[in-house]
Amino acid sequence: MQRRRFLIGSLAGLSVAANAQNLFGAALAQAPLPGLPGGADDRVLVVINMQGGNDGLNTVVPHGMPEYYKYRPTLGIAPGDVLQIDRNVGFNPVMKSFKSMYDAGNVAVVQGAGYPSPDHSHFRSTEIWQTAEPEHYETTGWVGRYLDNAELPENNLFNAVALAPVLPELMIARRVDVPAVAALAGFGLSSDRNASQRGAFAAIDRNAGVPFSSPYLSTVATIEDHAQRGSEELPKLIAGYTTSASYPATPLGRSLALAAQIIGSRLGTRVIYVQHGSFDTHAAQKGTQDRLLGEFSDGVKAFYDDLAAHGNDKRVLTMTFSEFGRRVAENASRGTDHGEAAPMFLIGGGLRGGLYGEHPSLDTLDNGDATFNVDFRSVYATVIEKWFGRPTKDVIAGTFPTMPILV
Numbered sequence: 001m002q003r004r005r006f007l008i009g010s011l012a013g014l015s016v017a018a019n020a021q022n023l024f025g026a027a028l029a030q031a032p033l034p035g036l037p038g039g040a041d042d043r044v045l046v047v048i049n050m051q052g053g054n055d056g057l058n059t060v061v062p063h064g065m066p067e068y069y070k071y072r073p074t075l076g077i078a079p080g081d082v083l084q085i086d087r088n089v090g091f092n093p094v095m096k097s098f099k100s101m102y103d104a105g106n107v108a109v110v111q112g113a114g115y116p117s118p119d120h121s122h123f124r125s126t127e128i129w130q131t132a133e134p135e136h137y138e139t140t141g142w143v144g145r146y147l148d149n150a151e152l153p154e155n156n157l158f159n160a161v162a163l164a165p166v167l168p169e170l171m172i173a174r175r176v177d178v179p180a181v182a183a184l185a186g187f188g189l190s191s192d193r194n195a196s197q198r199g200a201f202a203a204i205d206r207n208a209g210v211p212f213s214s215p216y217l218s219t220v221a222t223i224e225d226h227a228q229r230g231s232e233e234l235p236k237l238i239a240g241y242t243t244s245a246s247y248p249a250t251p252l253g254r255s256l257a258l259a260a261q262i263i264g265s266r267l268g269t270r271v272i273y274v275q276h277g278s279f280d281t282h283a284a285q286k287g288t289q290d291r292l293l294g295e296f297s298d299g300v301k302a303f304y305d306d307l308a309a310h311g312n313d314k315r316v317l318t319m320t321f322s323e324f325g326r327r328v329a330e331n332a333s334r335g336t337d338h339g340e341a342a343p344m345f346l347i348g349g350g351l352r353g354g355l356y357g358e359h360p361s362l363d364t365l366d367n368g369d370a371t372f373n374v375d376f377r378s379v380y381a382t383v384i385e386k387w388f389g390r391p392t393k394d395v396i397a398g399t400f401p402t403m404p405i406l407v
Helices: 023-028 066-071 096-103 122-131 142-149 195-206 217-237 251-264 285-309 376-387
Strands: 044-050 107-114 160-163 271-276 316-321 342-347 354-356
Touching: 044 251, 044 285, 096 107, 096 285, 107 376, 142 271, 160 251, 251 271, 251 285, 271 285, 285 316, 316 376, 342 376
Parallel strands: 044 271, 044 316, 107 354, 160 271
Antiparallel strands: 107 342, 316 342
16 A cells, blocks of 8 residues: 555635645745746646547648648648648647647647657556656656655645546656545545544544554555545635636636636645546547547637736646557548657747647658657656756656757
């Protein structure tokens, strides 16, 4: 039994009024973290998992490459419909809100992200992206390792938050507990849902006369205490935030609204995880992907409008990933099968927007797949070193060059 295997609960809809006398007020009063560049102690990373394997070729469309239309006679997006970035690539036409952010210099597109000898299994490739370890199995996530080594306040229960029903592997740490929060109404212990159960559980919690000994007992008690207090304090801490944007009425929109409230509440949260999908479009891809990309585009635009209204847009970096792209050729069901390289997005007011890396060639394919040009661990290294000001050596195995995206 390990601390990182415990999940606190679920939540959805936030705001803040911190009481300096309580635990969280004390955590927020801590001195800035050591070793960070100016202002980096207040920075937040939001990670959006486009789960299921998003088709990169119909997200950042290579409209200037004739091979794209040869391989996609029905799924190919006509050049006149593409939201053109340049004469070679552009965004899917449903991403108008996102394109406006790109035009304002607030989006960096990392083309052709992937890793050597890619795995086409959802489970293994998801694990690789979340642990940053393609060569062997790892028991902690890359964000979890960052949290373990970032010298964050130990008494802050919200150093990181997963806006998901289950804690994702990338946030599994050895020393830092991360709550998994899917809906505010359900955030807490199931025993608290009626008065008699709540009283019985509290009585057990207070009882020091345990009829056995265990090396894990203190860990269990600590996490139980964190869950209990966290579910009681969080609604109070977020109660003063006023949303300043109109979010789409979608799961992603609600999660991003919650993320903005957590950030605006200044709880000391450094990383927030959000999930969107599924993008596993083996058949009838166009309708599903267009809907999901439209929700992503509008949701992220509302999120940054909300952040900007509260002066938070430059202290929040958003990064997207998906476990793989899709194959270059469409299949007989007007969908696409599991592929390899795909774009990643970095979004925010504190970066240098534009295109990074080269779009994968469609002339030379690897057994029907576009090959990667940028190792995704270089993107992670850029975030760790340039955004958080931390060394990568305790987070990512190996050495990967950073990219000139972050100011």
